[in-house]
Amino acid sequence: MQVLCPACKVINNVDPDKSGAICGKCKTALVPQAPGYPVSITDSQFESAVLRSKVPVLLDLWGQSCPPCRQLAPVLKELAKLHTGRLKIAKLNVEQQPQAAGRFGIRGIPTLILFQDGKELARTSGFQPLNKLEIFVRAAF
Numbered sequence: 001m002q003v004l005c006p007a008c009k010v011i012n013n014v015d016p017d018k019s020g021a022i023c024g025k026c027k028t029a030l031v032p033q034a035p036g037y038p039v040s041i042t043d044s045q046f047e048s049a050v051l052r053s054k055v056p057v058l059l060d061l062w063g064q065s066c067p068p069c070r071q072l073a074p075v076l077k078e079l080a081k082l083h084t085g086r087l088k089i090a091k092l093n094v095e096q097q098p099q100a101a102g103r104f105g106i107r108g109i110p111t112l113i114l115f116q117d118g119k120e121l122a123r124t125s126g127f128q129p130l131n132k133l134e135i136f137v138r139a140a141f
Helices: 043-051 067-082 097-106 130-140
Strands: 002-003 009-015 039-041 055-062 088-093 111-116 119-125
Touching: 039 043, 043 055, 043 088, 043 097, 055 067, 055 097, 067 088, 067 130, 111 130, 119 130
Parallel strands: 039 088, 055 088
Antiparallel strands: 002 009, 055 111, 111 119
């Protein structure tokens, strides 16, 4: 997977299954918050991470106790890799941040909401394979 270094902006090839990746140029740690990885956020980070994002955001409202949510996680990782720099994948755990479920009227998880320029474009619920998520994302633009 290609990951943009947050310090020097060089694109690095990284094995997503290995931890401890560093930038080949400046040796900065490539953290999971770098482009190309899903980003875990809290309710207090929602505005800055989603509403003010310069790129579209696919928000995953999920819970650890939800089997379809856990099944969706590697699919979202792959989607983040495929759309590095063009789409941010943000994950908000509604079991730890229950106010988010109320804010969005969530009745079931996982729920995915696509945002662009601070506005909701589309939403879908339940597990979906990568090809279906690709269609969902492309249809919204």
